[in-house]
Amino acid sequence: MEKPGEIVKQLETFVVKEAPSTAYYVPEFISKDEEAYLLQQVYKAPKPKWTQLSGRRLQNWGGLPHPNGMLSEKLPSWLEKYTEKISALGVFSGKTANHVLVNEYKPGEGIMPHEDGPLYHPTVTTINLGSHTLLDFYHPIDNSQQDVPQTEKSRYLLSLLVEPRSLLVLQHDMYKYFLHGIQGVNQDILTDRVANLSATNASMGDCLTRSTRVSLTIRHVPKVLRTTVQLGK
Numbered sequence: 132m133e134k135p136g137e138i139v140k141q142l143e144t145f146v147v148k149e150a151p152s153t154a155y156y157v158p159e160f161i162s163k164d165e166e167a168y169l170l171q172q173v174y175k176a177p178k179p180k181w182t183q184l185s186g187r188r189l190q191n192w193g194g195l196p197h198p199n200g201m202l203s204e205k206l207p208s209w210l211e212k213y214t215e216k217i218s219a220l221g222v223f224s225g226k227t228a229n230h231v232l233v234n235e236y237k238p239g240e241g242i243m244p245h246e247d248g249p250l251y252h253p254t255v256t257t258i259n260l261g262s263h264t265l266l267d268f269y270h271p272i273d274n275s276q277q278d279v280p281q282t283e284k285s286r287y288l289l290s291l292l293v294e295p296r297s298l299l300v301l302q303h304d305m306y307k308y309f310l311h312g313i314q315g316v317n318q319d320i321l322t323d324r325v326a327n328l329s330a331t332n333a334s335m336g337d338c339l340t341r342s343t344r345v346s347l348t349i350r351h352v353p354k355v356l357r358t359t360v361q362l363g364k
């Protein structure tokens with residue numbers, strides 16, 4: 132048995148050594164059948180479950196994270212299987228993930244560089260479905276560097292190639308210090324800035340065409356309201 136809060140040994144072998152601390156990249160974390168099943172479940176959700184944003188649409192499962200605490204909702208069993216499997220890797224300090232954000236990106240869509248903020252345990256785990264993407268990492272804006280232009284280009288650090296069926300785990304500086312985003316493009320040309328390239332099926336110089344990608348972003352929200360919802364009272 133693992134001690135609570137300890138990262139399991141198997142996960143340590145998947146650390147991306149070419150990136151700052153800490154990114155784990157696990158190719159083929161789930162099978163093709165599991166991928167098809169998860170996509171089927173995502174697309175079974177009723178239309179109002181989707182929120183359309185600019186550049187992506189999303190489903191929120193588990194409750195809405197809030198500074199005063201999340202009114203937590205039980206996850207559906209098709210997600211619970213994976214929140215439990217991933218939590219058993221020890222990435223949430225012995226706690227179990229209680230929140231899942233499903234993001235869908237069509238080719239050409241993406242997400243602006245951002246931080247995930249203080250409402251979550253500082254670990255994000257992502258199961259990737261349907262298409263690859265490149266997740267790009269950026270230095271935060273440094274206001275003391277007034278003479279150096281602070282553009283996305285100058286702040287860009289590296290990218291991680293996430294392939295379908297892979298698991299990505301980000302902690303420490305890769306979660307807390309660097310910003311992450313996805314460019315809204317149709318194709319990705321792989322350069323030597325793809326830090327996990329040697330752990331993927333791709334090679335330097337490859338041009339990968341995006342199709343629709345669905346990501347399951349699995350996290351732990353520590354602050355939960357201890358409320359029993361009583362209907363009809």
Ligand SMILES: O=C(O)CCC(=O)C(=O)O
Pocket residue numbers: 232234242247257266311346348
């Ligand atoms: O789709 C992804 O992998 C990234 C999503 C993300 O950054 C977020 O939901 O905060």
Ligand SMILES: [Fe+2]
Pocket residue numbers: 245246247311
């Ligand atoms: Fe994010």
